[in-house]
Amino acid sequence: MDSEQRSNSGKEITCTAAVAWGPGEPFSIQQIRVKPPQKMEVRIKIHFTSICHTDLSAWKGQNESQRVYPRIFGHEASGIVESVGEGVEDMKEGDHVLTIFNGECGECVYCKSKTSNLCEKFRVNPFQSVMRNDGKTRFYTLDGKPIYHFLNTSTFSEYTVVDSACVVKIDPKAPLNKMTLLSCCLSTGFGAVISTANVQQGSTISVFGLGAVGLAVIQGAKTRGASKIIGVDINDDKRIKGEIMGMTEFINPNNLKEPVHEKIREMTDGGVDFSFECAGNVDVLREAFLSTHDFHNSSPTAA
Numbered sequence: 001m002d003s004e005q006r007s008n009s010g011k012e013i014t015c016t017a018a019v020a021w022g023p024g025e026p027f028s029i030q031q032i033r034v035k036p037p038q039k040m041e042v043r044i045k046i047h048f049t050s051i052c053h054t055d056l057s058a059w060k061g062q063n064e065s066q067r068v069y070p071r072i073f074g075h076e077a078s079g080i081v082e083s084v085g086e087g088v089e090d091m092k093e094g095d096h097v098l099t100i101f102n103g104e105c106g107e108c109v110y111c112k113s114k115t116s117n118l119c120e121k122f123r124v125n126p127f128q129s130v131m132r133n134d135g136k137t138r139f140y141t142l143d144g145k146p147i148y149h150f151l152n153t154s155t156f157s158e159y160t161v162v163d164s165a166c167v168v169k170i171d172p173k174a175p176l177n178k179m180t181l182l183s184c185c186l187s188t189g190f191g192a193v194i195s196t197a198n199v200q201q202g203s204t205i206s207v208f209g210l211g212a213v214g215l216a217v218i219q220g221a222k223t224r225g226a227s228k229i230i231g232v233d234i235n236d237d238k239r240i241k242g243e244i245m246g247m248t249e250f251i252n253p254n255n256l257k258e259p260v261h262e263k264i265r266e267m268t269d270g271g272v273d274f275s276f277e278c279a280g281n282v283d284v285l286r287e288a289f290l291s292t293h294d295f296h297n298s299s300p301t302a303a
């Protein structure tokens with residue numbers, strides 16, 4: 001932490017951010033003003049941020065709830081705490097952190113539940129574009145117009161302000177450039193296998209869509225000792241990455257005459273034990289569901 005950063009504590013910062021001004025419009029790389037963190041908030045210097053498909057869908061503004069502009073997208077990121085607001089005691093300047101788009105207040109019925117963490121206050125909410133504290137933004141244009149937040153995080157900026165419920169401290173020895181993936185895609189895919197579906201040794205699985213989430217599903221299934229891991233993608237280039245992660249078979253549905261679920265049923269004697277939809281497409285979701293067998297009741301489809 002350099003002295004320049006320290007001197008900004010409690011003050012407004014001017015920095016560069018990628019601002020989206022309209023659906024699908026090229027990001028404007030521009031100077032913005034970032035307010036200091038308020039009560040129970042944290043201001044983070046973003047060191048690395050990756051792009052998740054959810055950023056792309058929202059940037060395109062595919063549905064009305066996503067159309068809030070100007071806005072700063074990005075939610076998969078790692079960085080270093082620059083300053084903390086009043087009342088924050090478990091984090092301090094200099095801590096290495098990840099942003100958490102599905103934050104946890106720790107007090108609501110969901111946070112206290114053993115089976116869910118879909119916090120009432122900080123869960124994914126496409127309509128939420130301001131801070132929970134006071135309904136205002138912490139980002140402004142240089143001439144004072146508000147710039148809206150995204151998924152409690154807004155990481156396509158050199159500095160962001162998030163609620164302390166939406167940050168987690170990590171080991172400072174962990175490489176920040178790799179840790180960013182833990183902030184969304186890896187925990188989503190790996191968690192779907194280990195926590196939601198609870199895939200067991202010897203299980204058969206299919207994975208539709210081999211982007212960052214799908215590849216993390218493959219890693220989770222390999223970790224659990226799945227016997228067959230069938231990857232499905234319309235892009236042949238994904239075969240190599242899938243195989244590196246542990247995929248055992250690959251299907252490109254465009255090369256088939258029959259629907260992909262029929263091919264998977266044929267390859268697995270009636271269907272896989274678990275199927276994961278990681279393309280974000282309802283037609284693919286249907287194929288993923290149909291590729292599971294129905295002879296015991298432990299074959300959920302996780303999306």
Ligand SMILES: NC(=O)c1ccc[n+]([C@@H]2O[C@H](COP(=O)([O-])OP(=O)(O)OC[C@H]3O[C@@H](n4cnc5c(N)ncnc54)[C@H](O)[C@@H]3O)[C@@H](O)[C@H]2O)c1
Nearest residue numbers: 052053054188209210211212213232233234235278279280
């Ligand atoms: N917590 C969550 O719920 C959560 C977290 C992260 C991402 N997501 C969602 O998961 C999805 C995947 O995200 P990502 O970042 O891995 O995306 P990505 O763009 O990196 O990967 C998507 C993959 O799907 C493939 N694909 C597209 N259409 C297909 C089709 N018809 N059949 C088979 N494959 C197809 C693409 O070729 C690509 O490889 C998105 O919808 C995203 O919004 C949800």
Ligand SMILES: [Zn+2]
Nearest residue numbers: 052054184185
């Ligand atoms: Zn994401």
Ligand SMILES: [Zn+2]
Nearest residue numbers: 105108111119
């Ligand atoms: Zn909560």
